[in-house]
Amino acid sequence: MDQIIYSIVSVKKQHKELNALLVELKGISGSDLYDVFFDDVTAVVSNIHRNNVVASRPNIIEYADVIETLSQQFTLLPVRFGSVMESTDVIIKMLGRNYAEIQSNLRKVENKVEFGLKVFCDPEKAGADTRATVPVFSSDENSSGSGHSVYRNYLDKKLQEHRIQERHLAQIDLVIQDITDAFAHLNPLHKFQKMVTAANIINDLLLLGKDKKSELVLAVEELQKKYKDLQMLLTGPWPPYNFVDFKII
Protein backbone atom coordinates (compact mmCIF):
# COMPACT_ATOMS: atom_id res chain seq x y z
CA MET A 1 0.00 0.00 0.00
CA ASP A 2 1.15 3.55 -0.70
CA GLN A 3 1.82 6.15 1.93
CA ILE A 4 0.73 9.77 1.94
CA ILE A 5 3.05 12.25 3.63
CA TYR A 6 1.51 14.98 5.77
CA SER A 7 4.58 16.82 6.93
CA ILE A 8 8.25 16.56 7.74
CA VAL A 9 8.84 17.13 11.42
CA SER A 10 11.92 18.14 13.35
CA VAL A 11 11.93 15.65 16.16
CA LYS A 12 15.32 16.06 17.87
CA LYS A 13 14.78 14.23 21.20
CA GLN A 14 11.00 14.21 21.16
CA HIS A 15 10.27 10.85 19.54
CA LYS A 16 8.15 9.74 22.50
CA GLU A 17 6.03 12.87 22.45
CA LEU A 18 5.51 12.57 18.70
CA ASN A 19 4.51 8.93 18.91
CA ALA A 20 2.07 9.68 21.72
CA LEU A 21 0.48 12.39 19.62
CA LEU A 22 0.28 10.23 16.49
CA VAL A 23 -1.58 7.55 18.43
CA GLU A 24 -4.32 10.07 19.27
CA LEU A 25 -4.55 11.64 15.82
CA LYS A 26 -6.21 10.22 12.75
CA GLY A 27 -5.37 10.92 9.12
CA ILE A 28 -7.50 10.95 5.98
CA SER A 29 -10.59 8.76 6.30
CA GLY A 30 -9.65 7.85 9.86
CA SER A 31 -6.37 6.20 8.91
CA ASP A 32 -3.66 5.59 11.49
CA LEU A 33 -0.66 7.88 11.45
CA TYR A 34 2.91 6.82 11.97
CA ASP A 35 6.37 8.19 11.56
CA VAL A 36 9.19 7.33 9.20
CA PHE A 37 12.42 8.79 10.46
CA PHE A 38 15.82 9.58 9.10
CA ASP A 39 18.30 10.94 11.61
CA ASP A 40 16.48 13.75 13.43
CA VAL A 41 13.76 14.39 10.86
CA THR A 42 10.56 12.41 10.55
CA ALA A 43 7.92 12.12 7.90
CA VAL A 44 4.42 11.73 9.30
CA VAL A 45 2.50 9.38 7.03
CA SER A 46 -0.55 7.18 6.77
CA ASN A 47 -1.38 4.28 4.48
CA ILE A 48 -3.57 5.07 1.51
CA HIS A 49 -4.60 3.63 -1.83
CA ARG A 50 -3.41 5.92 -4.59
CA ASN A 51 -6.92 6.01 -6.07
CA ASN A 52 -8.22 7.46 -2.81
CA VAL A 53 -5.98 10.49 -2.97
CA VAL A 54 -8.76 12.86 -3.96
CA ALA A 55 -8.61 16.55 -3.16
CA SER A 56 -12.13 16.63 -1.78
CA ARG A 57 -13.10 19.07 0.94
CA PRO A 58 -13.30 16.47 3.74
CA ASN A 59 -9.92 14.98 2.76
CA ILE A 60 -8.25 18.38 2.64
CA ILE A 61 -9.68 19.36 6.01
CA GLU A 62 -8.58 16.09 7.64
CA TYR A 63 -5.13 16.50 6.08
CA ALA A 64 -4.84 20.10 7.28
CA ASP A 65 -6.06 19.13 10.75
CA VAL A 66 -3.14 16.73 11.16
CA ILE A 67 -0.63 19.38 10.11
CA GLU A 68 -2.27 21.99 12.33
CA THR A 69 -2.19 19.75 15.43
CA LEU A 70 1.40 18.68 14.87
CA SER A 71 2.55 22.26 14.31
CA GLN A 72 1.35 23.27 17.75
CA GLN A 73 4.04 21.11 19.33
CA PHE A 74 6.73 20.62 16.71
CA THR A 75 8.63 22.56 14.09
CA LEU A 76 7.55 21.13 10.76
CA LEU A 77 7.40 21.58 7.01
CA PRO A 78 3.89 21.03 5.63
CA VAL A 79 3.90 18.83 2.55
CA ARG A 80 1.66 19.48 -0.44
CA PHE A 81 -1.50 17.39 -0.43
CA GLY A 82 -1.14 14.36 -2.66
CA SER A 83 2.53 13.59 -1.93
CA VAL A 84 2.38 9.82 -2.08
CA MET A 85 5.26 7.32 -2.03
CA GLU A 86 5.32 3.60 -2.54
CA SER A 87 6.92 2.44 0.70
CA THR A 88 8.73 3.32 3.89
CA ASP A 89 12.08 2.61 2.20
CA VAL A 90 11.33 5.09 -0.57
CA ILE A 91 10.43 7.72 2.02
CA ILE A 92 13.64 7.12 3.98
CA LYS A 93 15.69 7.50 0.80
CA MET A 94 13.80 10.69 -0.04
CA LEU A 95 14.53 12.13 3.40
CA GLY A 96 18.19 11.24 2.98
CA ARG A 97 18.47 12.83 -0.47
CA ASN A 98 16.80 16.04 0.69
CA TYR A 99 18.24 16.14 4.20
CA ALA A 100 20.29 19.33 3.78
CA GLU A 101 17.39 21.28 2.25
CA ILE A 102 14.99 19.94 4.86
CA GLN A 103 17.29 21.06 7.67
CA SER A 104 17.79 24.46 6.11
CA ASN A 105 14.03 25.01 5.84
CA LEU A 106 13.38 23.70 9.35
CA ARG A 107 15.89 26.19 10.72
CA LYS A 108 14.10 28.94 8.83
CA VAL A 109 10.70 28.13 10.34
CA GLU A 110 11.78 27.08 13.84
CA ASN A 111 9.59 28.78 16.48
CA LYS A 112 7.82 30.68 13.74
CA VAL A 113 4.31 30.67 12.37
CA GLU A 114 2.58 32.04 9.34
CA PHE A 115 -0.03 34.80 9.28
CA GLY A 116 -2.04 36.12 6.36
CA LEU A 117 -3.07 39.72 5.84
CA LYS A 118 -5.57 40.39 3.09
CA VAL A 119 -6.38 43.94 2.06
CA PHE A 120 -9.63 44.66 0.23
CA CYS A 121 -10.91 47.74 -1.56
CA ASP A 122 -14.18 48.71 -3.20
CA PRO A 123 -13.10 48.24 -6.85
CA GLU A 124 -15.58 50.75 -8.26
CA LYS A 125 -14.77 53.46 -5.77
CA ALA A 126 -11.03 52.81 -6.04
CA GLY A 127 -11.27 52.92 -9.84
CA ALA A 128 -13.19 56.20 -9.78
CA ASP A 129 -10.73 57.75 -7.31
CA THR A 130 -7.76 56.69 -9.42
CA ARG A 131 -9.36 57.98 -12.62
CA ALA A 132 -9.91 61.32 -10.98
CA THR A 133 -6.20 61.66 -10.30
CA VAL A 134 -5.08 60.80 -13.86
CA PRO A 135 -5.33 63.72 -16.33
CA VAL A 136 -6.90 62.98 -19.72
CA PHE A 137 -3.94 62.20 -21.90
CA SER A 138 -3.18 62.47 -25.57
CA SER A 139 -0.18 60.87 -27.16
CA ASP A 140 0.23 64.09 -29.10
CA GLU A 141 0.48 66.68 -26.36
CA ASN A 142 0.33 69.55 -28.81
CA SER A 143 -2.94 68.52 -30.34
CA SER A 144 -6.41 69.08 -29.02
CA GLY A 145 -7.41 65.62 -30.33
CA SER A 146 -9.42 66.78 -33.33
CA GLY A 147 -8.23 65.55 -36.70
CA HIS A 148 -6.57 62.51 -35.15
CA SER A 149 -6.70 59.27 -37.05
CA VAL A 150 -8.80 56.43 -35.70
CA TYR A 151 -5.54 54.66 -34.81
CA ARG A 152 -4.25 57.61 -32.80
CA ASN A 153 -7.56 57.86 -30.92
CA TYR A 154 -7.41 54.12 -30.20
CA LEU A 155 -3.90 54.48 -28.85
CA ASP A 156 -4.87 57.46 -26.71
CA LYS A 157 -7.67 55.46 -25.16
CA LYS A 158 -5.33 52.54 -24.44
CA LEU A 159 -2.76 54.91 -23.01
CA GLN A 160 -5.33 56.39 -20.64
CA GLU A 161 -6.27 52.91 -19.41
CA HIS A 162 -2.61 52.05 -19.01
CA ARG A 163 -1.95 55.19 -16.96
CA ILE A 164 -4.92 54.46 -14.71
CA GLN A 165 -3.68 50.91 -14.12
CA GLU A 166 -0.16 52.12 -13.41
CA ARG A 167 -1.47 54.73 -10.98
CA HIS A 168 -3.57 52.08 -9.21
CA LEU A 169 -0.55 49.78 -8.92
CA ALA A 170 1.57 52.65 -7.61
CA GLN A 171 -1.02 53.29 -4.92
CA ILE A 172 -0.96 49.62 -4.01
CA ASP A 173 2.84 49.77 -3.81
CA LEU A 174 2.54 52.63 -1.32
CA VAL A 175 0.25 50.53 0.87
CA ILE A 176 2.72 47.65 0.65
CA GLN A 177 5.52 49.97 1.72
CA ASP A 178 3.44 51.10 4.68
CA ILE A 179 2.71 47.50 5.64
CA THR A 180 6.41 46.66 5.45
CA ASP A 181 7.29 49.66 7.63
CA ALA A 182 4.50 48.96 10.12
CA PHE A 183 5.67 45.37 10.68
CA ALA A 184 9.42 45.98 10.45
CA HIS A 185 9.94 45.88 14.23
CA LEU A 186 8.53 42.29 14.24
CA ASN A 187 11.23 41.12 11.86
CA PRO A 188 8.97 39.08 9.58
CA LEU A 189 9.55 37.41 6.25
CA HIS A 190 7.01 38.75 3.76
CA LYS A 191 5.55 37.30 0.59
CA PHE A 192 3.33 39.82 -1.19
CA GLN A 193 0.82 39.26 -3.95
CA LYS A 194 -0.85 42.22 -5.69
CA MET A 195 -4.27 42.39 -7.34
CA VAL A 196 -5.32 38.85 -6.46
CA THR A 197 -8.82 39.93 -7.49
CA ALA A 198 -10.26 43.36 -8.28
CA ALA A 199 -11.25 43.75 -4.61
CA ASN A 200 -8.45 41.78 -2.91
CA ILE A 201 -5.61 44.13 -3.78
CA ILE A 202 -2.93 42.79 -1.46
CA ASN A 203 -2.12 39.44 0.10
CA ASP A 204 0.73 39.54 2.57
CA LEU A 205 1.97 36.20 3.89
CA LEU A 206 4.11 36.69 6.96
CA LEU A 207 6.46 34.37 8.80
CA LEU A 208 7.32 35.58 12.26
CA GLY A 209 7.96 34.45 15.82
CA LYS A 210 5.16 32.65 17.64
CA ASP A 211 5.27 35.23 20.41
CA LYS A 212 4.59 38.18 18.08
CA LYS A 213 0.88 37.64 17.52
CA SER A 214 -0.46 40.44 19.76
CA GLU A 215 2.02 42.96 18.43
CA LEU A 216 1.03 42.04 14.89
CA VAL A 217 -2.64 42.60 15.65
CA LEU A 218 -1.84 46.02 17.15
CA ALA A 219 0.16 46.96 14.08
CA VAL A 220 -2.72 45.97 11.78
CA GLU A 221 -5.15 48.01 13.89
CA GLU A 222 -2.93 51.06 13.41
CA LEU A 223 -2.72 50.46 9.67
CA GLN A 224 -6.48 50.19 9.44
CA LYS A 225 -6.84 53.59 11.09
CA LYS A 226 -4.64 55.07 8.39
CA TYR A 227 -6.46 53.38 5.50
CA LYS A 228 -10.12 53.90 6.29
CA ASP A 229 -11.21 53.14 2.69
CA LEU A 230 -9.64 49.70 2.79
CA GLN A 231 -10.70 46.60 4.71
CA MET A 232 -8.25 44.24 6.30
CA LEU A 233 -8.46 40.61 7.32
CA LEU A 234 -5.70 39.11 9.44
CA THR A 235 -5.69 35.34 10.01
CA GLY A 236 -3.41 32.90 11.74
CA PRO A 237 -1.35 31.47 13.17
CA TRP A 238 -0.93 28.81 10.49
CA PRO A 239 1.75 26.23 9.89
CA PRO A 240 4.35 27.66 7.49
CA TYR A 241 2.61 26.47 4.30
CA ASN A 242 4.03 29.20 2.10
CA PHE A 243 7.56 29.37 3.43
CA VAL A 244 8.83 25.93 2.51
CA ASP A 245 11.12 26.72 -0.39
CA PHE A 246 12.28 23.52 -1.93
CA LYS A 247 11.06 20.69 -4.11
CA ILE A 248 11.42 17.11 -2.99
CA ILE A 249 13.81 15.19 -5.27
Added chain:
Amino acid sequence: MITVRETENLLGYGEGNEINYRRDSLLIIATCEVLNKLYRSLKSMNTMSENKILFSTGSLDEHSEEISKLTTNEESRLRLTPDNADSGLAKLVLTLVDLIRRLVEKQAMRRVDGGSLTDEEIERLGETLMKLELKMEELKEHFHFTDSDLNLNLGPLGDLM
Protein backbone atom coordinates in the same frame (compact mmCIF):
# COMPACT_ATOMS: atom_id res chain seq x y z
CA MET B 1 -27.71 16.66 18.59
CA ILE B 2 -30.40 15.01 16.55
CA THR B 3 -32.67 12.55 18.26
CA VAL B 4 -34.19 9.41 16.88
CA ARG B 5 -37.64 11.10 16.91
CA GLU B 6 -36.37 14.03 14.84
CA THR B 7 -34.75 11.66 12.39
CA GLU B 8 -37.96 9.72 12.03
CA ASN B 9 -39.68 12.96 11.11
CA LEU B 10 -36.93 13.85 8.64
CA LEU B 11 -37.29 10.46 6.98
CA GLY B 12 -41.03 10.94 6.70
CA TYR B 13 -42.10 8.53 9.38
CA GLY B 14 -44.97 9.80 11.46
CA GLU B 15 -47.89 8.55 13.42
CA GLY B 16 -50.04 6.11 11.53
CA ASN B 17 -47.22 4.77 9.36
CA GLU B 18 -46.39 1.15 9.84
CA ILE B 19 -42.74 0.64 10.54
CA ASN B 20 -40.83 -2.52 10.08
CA TYR B 21 -39.17 -2.21 13.45
CA ARG B 22 -36.08 -4.20 12.80
CA ARG B 23 -34.96 -2.81 9.44
CA ASP B 24 -36.16 0.76 9.77
CA SER B 25 -34.99 1.31 13.33
CA LEU B 26 -31.49 0.27 12.31
CA LEU B 27 -31.69 2.73 9.44
CA ILE B 28 -32.92 5.45 11.75
CA ILE B 29 -30.18 4.83 14.28
CA ALA B 30 -27.54 4.78 11.55
CA THR B 31 -28.88 8.01 10.09
CA CYS B 32 -28.80 9.62 13.52
CA GLU B 33 -25.20 8.61 13.92
CA VAL B 34 -24.17 10.04 10.55
CA LEU B 35 -26.02 13.30 11.13
CA ASN B 36 -24.55 13.75 14.59
CA LYS B 37 -21.03 13.07 13.31
CA LEU B 38 -21.54 15.65 10.57
CA TYR B 39 -22.86 18.14 13.10
CA ARG B 40 -19.80 17.62 15.34
CA SER B 41 -17.35 18.02 12.48
CA LEU B 42 -19.11 21.13 11.19
CA LYS B 43 -19.08 22.61 14.66
CA SER B 44 -15.35 21.97 15.06
CA MET B 45 -14.64 23.47 11.62
CA ASN B 46 -16.52 26.60 12.54
CA THR B 47 -14.69 26.87 15.86
CA MET B 48 -11.33 26.49 14.16
CA SER B 49 -12.25 29.11 11.58
CA GLU B 50 -13.38 31.60 14.20
CA ASN B 51 -10.17 31.16 16.23
CA LYS B 52 -8.02 32.00 13.21
CA ILE B 53 -9.53 35.41 12.48
CA LEU B 54 -7.41 37.85 14.46
CA PHE B 55 -8.62 41.10 12.97
CA SER B 56 -11.31 41.89 10.47
CA THR B 57 -13.11 44.91 9.07
CA GLY B 58 -15.78 44.87 6.45
CA SER B 59 -18.11 41.98 5.77
CA LEU B 60 -16.66 38.49 6.30
CA ASP B 61 -19.23 37.10 3.89
CA GLU B 62 -18.06 39.44 1.14
CA HIS B 63 -14.41 38.66 1.84
CA SER B 64 -15.19 34.97 1.79
CA GLU B 65 -17.01 35.35 -1.52
CA GLU B 66 -14.08 37.27 -2.98
CA ILE B 67 -11.56 34.64 -1.88
CA SER B 68 -13.71 31.82 -3.22
CA LYS B 69 -13.50 33.37 -6.71
CA LEU B 70 -9.96 32.01 -6.85
CA THR B 71 -11.16 28.43 -6.81
CA THR B 72 -14.69 28.33 -8.17
CA ASN B 73 -14.45 29.86 -11.61
CA GLU B 74 -15.49 26.71 -13.43
CA GLU B 75 -15.84 28.45 -16.81
CA SER B 76 -12.16 29.20 -16.92
CA ARG B 77 -10.95 25.66 -16.33
CA LEU B 78 -9.28 23.97 -19.28
CA ARG B 79 -11.03 20.66 -19.80
CA LEU B 80 -9.55 18.64 -22.64
CA THR B 81 -11.45 15.49 -23.55
CA PRO B 82 -11.55 13.38 -26.73
CA ASP B 83 -14.84 15.04 -27.65
CA ASN B 84 -13.69 18.62 -27.32
CA ALA B 85 -10.03 18.29 -28.25
CA ASP B 86 -10.22 20.84 -31.09
CA SER B 87 -12.09 23.54 -29.17
CA GLY B 88 -10.07 22.78 -26.03
CA LEU B 89 -6.88 23.25 -28.01
CA ALA B 90 -8.25 26.41 -29.62
CA LYS B 91 -9.01 27.77 -26.16
CA LEU B 92 -5.48 27.09 -25.00
CA VAL B 93 -3.90 28.60 -28.09
CA LEU B 94 -6.12 31.70 -28.07
CA THR B 95 -5.46 32.20 -24.37
CA LEU B 96 -1.73 32.22 -25.00
CA VAL B 97 -2.09 34.48 -28.03
CA ASP B 98 -4.22 36.93 -26.05
CA LEU B 99 -1.77 36.89 -23.18
CA ILE B 100 1.12 37.72 -25.51
CA ARG B 101 -0.96 40.40 -27.23
CA ARG B 102 -1.68 42.06 -23.90
CA LEU B 103 1.97 41.91 -22.86
CA VAL B 104 3.03 43.47 -26.15
CA GLU B 105 0.37 46.15 -25.71
CA LYS B 106 1.59 46.92 -22.21
CA GLN B 107 5.17 47.23 -23.38
CA ALA B 108 4.05 49.49 -26.23
CA MET B 109 2.22 51.77 -23.79
CA ARG B 110 5.37 52.06 -21.69
CA ARG B 111 7.31 53.12 -24.76
CA VAL B 112 4.72 55.72 -25.76
CA ASP B 113 4.63 56.99 -22.19
CA GLY B 114 8.41 57.19 -22.22
CA GLY B 115 8.23 59.71 -25.09
CA SER B 116 10.85 58.00 -27.24
CA LEU B 117 8.64 57.32 -30.30
CA THR B 118 8.13 59.54 -33.31
CA ASP B 119 4.63 60.54 -34.51
CA GLU B 120 4.88 58.09 -37.36
CA GLU B 121 5.85 55.26 -35.04
CA ILE B 122 2.99 56.06 -32.69
CA GLU B 123 0.56 56.06 -35.60
CA ARG B 124 1.84 52.70 -36.82
CA LEU B 125 1.73 51.28 -33.31
CA GLY B 126 -1.87 52.35 -32.87
CA GLU B 127 -2.81 50.77 -36.19
CA THR B 128 -1.07 47.49 -35.34
CA LEU B 129 -2.53 47.19 -31.85
CA MET B 130 -6.02 48.04 -33.05
CA LYS B 131 -5.88 45.44 -35.82
CA LEU B 132 -4.53 42.85 -33.40
CA GLU B 133 -7.39 43.46 -31.03
CA LEU B 134 -9.97 43.27 -33.83
CA LYS B 135 -8.46 40.02 -35.11
CA MET B 136 -8.58 38.61 -31.58
CA GLU B 137 -12.27 39.48 -31.32
CA GLU B 138 -12.93 37.76 -34.65
CA LEU B 139 -11.20 34.60 -33.48
CA LYS B 140 -13.09 34.60 -30.20
CA GLU B 141 -16.37 34.99 -32.05
CA HIS B 142 -15.48 32.22 -34.48
CA PHE B 143 -14.86 29.75 -31.62
CA HIS B 144 -17.70 31.14 -29.46
CA PHE B 145 -15.38 32.14 -26.63
CA THR B 146 -15.95 34.99 -24.21
CA ASP B 147 -13.26 36.95 -22.36
CA SER B 148 -13.82 34.93 -19.22
CA ASP B 149 -13.34 31.67 -21.17
CA LEU B 150 -9.81 32.75 -22.02
CA ASN B 151 -8.98 33.97 -18.53
CA LEU B 152 -7.65 30.69 -17.20
CA ASN B 153 -7.84 30.18 -13.47
CA LEU B 154 -4.47 29.18 -12.09
CA GLY B 155 -5.80 28.23 -8.66
CA PRO B 156 -3.71 29.79 -5.88
CA LEU B 157 -2.01 32.09 -8.42
CA GLY B 158 -5.29 33.70 -9.35
CA ASP B 159 -6.53 34.38 -12.88
CA LEU B 160 -4.09 34.43 -15.78
CA MET B 161 -5.15 37.89 -16.88
